[in-house]
Amino acid sequence: xxxxxxxxxxxQLARMTYPAALELGVRLSVLAAHPDDSAAQVxxxxxxADEKALDDLEAFAKACDVVTFDHEHVAQEHLRALxxxxxxxxxxxxxxxxxxxxxxMRARLSALGIPCPSHRIVAGPGGVASFLREHGGxxxxxxxxxxxxGKGVWLVDDxxxxxxxxxxxxxxxxxxxxxxxxxxxxxxxxxxxxxHGQAVAxxxxxxxxxxxxxxxxxAPAPEMPEERAVEAQRIxxxxxxxxxxxxxxxxxxxxxxxxxxxxxxxxxxxHNSGHWTIDGAVTSQFENHLRAxxxxxxxxxxxxxxxxxxxxxxxxDLPEIYPAYRHVMARDPGVKVHWYGKSVRRGRKVGHVTxxxxxxxxxxxxxxxxxxxxxxxxxx
Amino acid sequence: xxxxxxxxxxxQLARMTYPAALELGVRLSVLAAHPDDSAAQVxxxxxxADEKALDDLEAFAKACDVVTFDHEHVAQEHLRALxxxxxxxxxxxxxxxxxxxxxxMRARLSALGIPCPSHRIVAGPGGVASFLREHGGxxxxxxxxxxxxGKGVWLVDDxxxxxxxxxxxxxxxxxxxxxxxxxxxxxxxxxxxxxHGQAVAxxxxxxxxxxxxxxxxxAPAPEMPEERAVEAQRIxxxxxxxxxxxxxxxxxxxxxxxxxxxxxxxxxxxHNSGHWTIDGAVTSQFENHLRAxxxxxxxxxxxxxxxxxxxxxxxxDLPEIYPAYRHVMARDPGVKVHWYGKSVRRGRKVGHVTxxxxxxxxxxxxxxxxxxxxxxxxxx
Numbered sequence: 001x002x003x004x005x006x007x008x009x010x011x012q013l014a015r016m017t018y019p020a021a022l023e024l025g026v027r028l029s030v031l032a033a034h035p036d037d038s039a040a041q042v043x044x045x046x047x048x049a050d051e052k053a054l055d056d057l058e059a060f061a062k063a064c065d066v067v068t069f070d071h072e073h074v075a076q077e078h079l080r081a082l083x084x085x086x087x088x089x090x091x092x093x094x095x096x097x098x099x100x101x102x103x104x105m106r107a108r109l110s111a112l113g114i115p116c117p118s119h120r121i122v123a124g125p126g127g128v129a130s131f132l133r134e135h136g137g138x139x140x141x142x143x144x145x146x147x148x149x150g151k152g153v154w155l156v157d158d159x160x161x162x163x164x165x166x167x168x169x170x171x172x173x174x175x176x177x178x179x180x181x182x183x184x185x186x187x188x189x190x191x192x193x194x195x196h197g198q199a200v201a202x203x204x205x206x207x208x209x210x211x212x213x214x215x216x217x218x219a220p221a222p223e224m225p226e227e228r229a230v231e232a233q234r235i236x237x238x239x240x241x242x243x244x245x246x247x248x249x250x251x252x253x254x255x256x257x258x259x260x261x262x263x264x265x266x267x268x269x270x271h272n273s274g275h276w277t278i279d280g281a282v283t284s285q286f287e288n289h290l291r292a293x294x295x296x297x298x299x300x301x302x303x304x305x306x307x308x309x310x311x312x313x314x315x316x317d318l319p320e321i322y323p324a325y326r327h328v329m330a331r332d333p334g335v336k337v338h339w340y341g342k343s344v345r346r347g348r349k350v351g352h353v354t355x356x357x358x359x360x361x362x363x364x365x366x367x368x369x370x371x372x373x374x375x376x377x378x379x380x
Numbered sequence: 381x382x383x384x385x386x387x388x389x390x391x392q393l394a395r396m397t398y399p400a401a402l403e404l405g406v407r408l409s410v411l412a413a414h415p416d417d418s419a420a421q422v423x424x425x426x427x428x429a430d431e432k433a434l435d436d437l438e439a440f441a442k443a444c445d446v447v448t449f450d451h452e453h454v455a456q457e458h459l460r461a462l463x464x465x466x467x468x469x470x471x472x473x474x475x476x477x478x479x480x481x482x483x484x485m486r487a488r489l490s491a492l493g494i495p496c497p498s499h500r501i502v503a504g505p506g507g508v509a510s511f512l513r514e515h516g517g518x519x520x521x522x523x524x525x526x527x528x529x530g531k532g533v534w535l536v537d538d539x540x541x542x543x544x545x546x547x548x549x550x551x552x553x554x555x556x557x558x559x560x561x562x563x564x565x566x567x568x569x570x571x572x573x574x575x576h577g578q579a580v581a582x583x584x585x586x587x588x589x590x591x592x593x594x595x596x597x598x599a600p601a602p603e604m605p606e607e608r609a610v611e612a613q614r615i616x617x618x619x620x621x622x623x624x625x626x627x628x629x630x631x632x633x634x635x636x637x638x639x640x641x642x643x644x645x646x647x648x649x650x651h652n653s654g655h656w657t658i659d660g661a662v663t664s665q666f667e668n669h670l671r672a673x674x675x676x677x678x679x680x681x682x683x684x685x686x687x688x689x690x691x692x693x694x695x696x697d698l699p700e701i702y703p704a705y706r707h708v709m710a711r712d713p714g715v716k717v718h719w720y721g722k723s724v725r726r727g728r729k730v731g732h733v734t735x736x737x738x739x740x741x742x743x744x745x746x747x748x749x750x751x752x753x754x755x756x757x758x759x760x
Contacts, residue, residue, distance in 0.1 A: 002702055019399030022422045025705075025719025025731070042402045042424055200713075282714055297710035304684065322382055325405075330677035333580075334662055339405025351405070 009070025010037030012340035020287035061087040072099040090246040090293035099268040103144040118179040131177040138180040183254035188273035189236035192288035201233040202301040217310040248289040279354040280308030305356035311367040313351040315344040316375030328370045389450025390417030392720035400667040441467040452479040470626040470673035479648040483524040498559040511557040518560040563634035568653035569616035572668035581613040582681040597690040628669040659734040660688030685736035691747040693731040695724040696755030
């Protein structure tokens with residue numbers, strides 16, 4: 001019996017999971033809001049439905065052996081209702097809670113002794129002022145739920161206007177204040193874990209953010225001593241096991257100037273920090289996510305080249321990118337460009353470029369050139 | 381404008397082209413005879429139609445910018461009618477003729493001075509007898525059209541029963557007699573060529589046949605001196621240019637005990653001898669086929685590892701292969717298994733396994749073990 005995996009959400013993560021399913025011989029059924037969504041464009045018989053409606057989710061799940069997710073935004077009450085009806089969700093609602101709610105996540109990780117930035121729930125601007133006084137006049141405010149890619153996050157300090165400090169509280173969900181970590185860089189540790197507890201750890205990567213959005217990933221993180229990489233992997237494996245995560249878990253961390261790791265965010269699905277694995281690892285994050293949710297033995301996570309660099313292609317000033325794409329292909333027949341089938345909007349992730357090999361500086365130059373040329377930031 | 385590529389035929393070659401299209405951001409429209417055909421299973425909105433009916437082909441082509449093929453079996457009269465109606469066929473009918481008709485192929489290659497086995501058209505068993513007398517009592521009979529994977533091919537000698545010698549003539553198409561080449565091994569040279577004439581050559585591979593069907597491919601062909609590999613690539617590039625092939629061309633050759641090459645067969649589409657490129661080359665044959673038919677710049681054909689071994693999985697005694705598949709994944713997390721979504725029939729190609737790395741003997745052992753275990757030939 002060849003199983004059917006249902007994936008809720010039709011974004012680029014579901015789209016990039018599709019080739020992995022095809023090669024594994026597994027059917028991937030995509031639930032998407034629109035037939036033109038990134039994954040729905042490519043999937044056989046996409047299910048166009050409303051992931052906010054429990055009825056739609058239930059009908060979708062009936063035709064699947066297991067259900068997984070393109071994102072973490074399905075409501076907890078729906079996840080629990082599906083599980084009560086016997087639907088195998090992977091990851092399950094208990095695990096997903098910690099990827100959905102930053103207050104729950106901080107509490108749970110702290111209880112496990114996982115190092116996190118100093119943080120506390122603040123009730124309003126007065127609480128923010130106290131937190132700022134105790135943390136050198138700088139803080140990050142985050143709504144407990146609903147944030148991603150820089151949304152739901154505010155950097156505040158002593159001179160931030162009162163109306164900005166008041167903003168996070170308007171959503172009516174708890175607000176966390178966190179210290180502004182003096183970090184050397186951001187890194188991510190990715191693991192895949194299956195229901196019976198097998199887990200594999202990918203090489204730890206450096207993740208370069210611009211304007212709160214991942215811009216570049218370097219695998220492995222350069223100049224990270226082996227024992228530090230193992231420590232980052234140990235943190236991710238601990239989180240996966242303790243939270244009973246099934247599938248891919250990405251743990252985004254700050255590496256401090258002292259070389260310590262502080263957990264920033266969790267993602268329980270294939271993640272931007274793992275896109276390099278399509279071209280750069282023996283088994284991609286997408287294939288290992290599927291293997292994990294099906295409780296199949298996991299594939300090797302090792303890198304295939306000394307370095308792999310991934311640069312996101314964001315929508316820019318060129319509405320029509322096909323001609324720029326042709327140019328990039330002609331200039332560098334060794335870079336791999338991946339498209340998400342999305343229309344171009346300024347700042348929107350529409351694809352990514354991968355380059356792999358020995359010489360990190362040359363790989364970074366090649367990947368950035370391709371991404372910036374397609375974006376329209378450079379014209380030669 | 382992002383183009384739509386139409387592919388006629390819903391077999392595993394179209395299926396494996398699908399992920400390449402997805403990553404390139406190109407829409408691949410699949411014409412298949414049945415909605416459950418290998419490629420139709422995975423493609424968005426497959427067109428279920430009869431490729432033998434010109435009306436169906438015309439309707440299909442109307443929604444495509446260019447049309448390419450999963451196989452070479454579309455009738456010449458249909459190809460020419462489509463071209464007369466302005467449909468860009470890639471490769472075109474003039475080129476495809478030489479992949480469809482072995483008599484035409486032999487005549488053209490011989491005229492170009494490309495080394496081929498000694499051959500001639502024979503009109504009946506009497507002609508076969510003369511040919512046998514002149515060629516040491518051994519010959520291969522081939523029908524001009526309709527053969528593949530050992531079909532349409534007969535090995536005959538002095539003691540072959542008369543009814544077997546008469547068989548090839550029953551189809552009513554010309555029959556070629558060819559010398560039985562004393563070959564050291566079979567090799568294949570693969571190139572991709574675009575309409576404006578750019579071409580790239582893949583590493584030359586050794587192809588191991590069993591019962592007339594490709595069983596294993598080793599990339600690159602072991603112990604082949606560089607200048608011999610370049611000679612094989614030169615032959616393939618010459619054939620592609622002279623026959624105006626667009627897309628992938630695979631040239632199957634005999635390497636004689638003296639180290640010379642004699643062309644055996646041509647395929648103008650992704651080919652079994654290039655499946656190793658999915659995991660083993662910078663740009664897969666499927667991606668370069670699409671780039672070529674779209675006249676996009678071609679991608680690098682280089683190998684990513686010192687050796688890549690591909691072994692076909694043929695249907696065997698296990699009708700239900702999923703449990704065997706699980707076992708193989710657990711035993712060897714580094715082999716890559718690719719499934720075609722086909723039901724298991726004895727001897728049918730249902731998938732392939734790839735292993736890559738440094739140690740050829742170990743890679744061969746691993747890939748063969750996986751394929752034979754799944755087939756049911758071994759149970760440990």
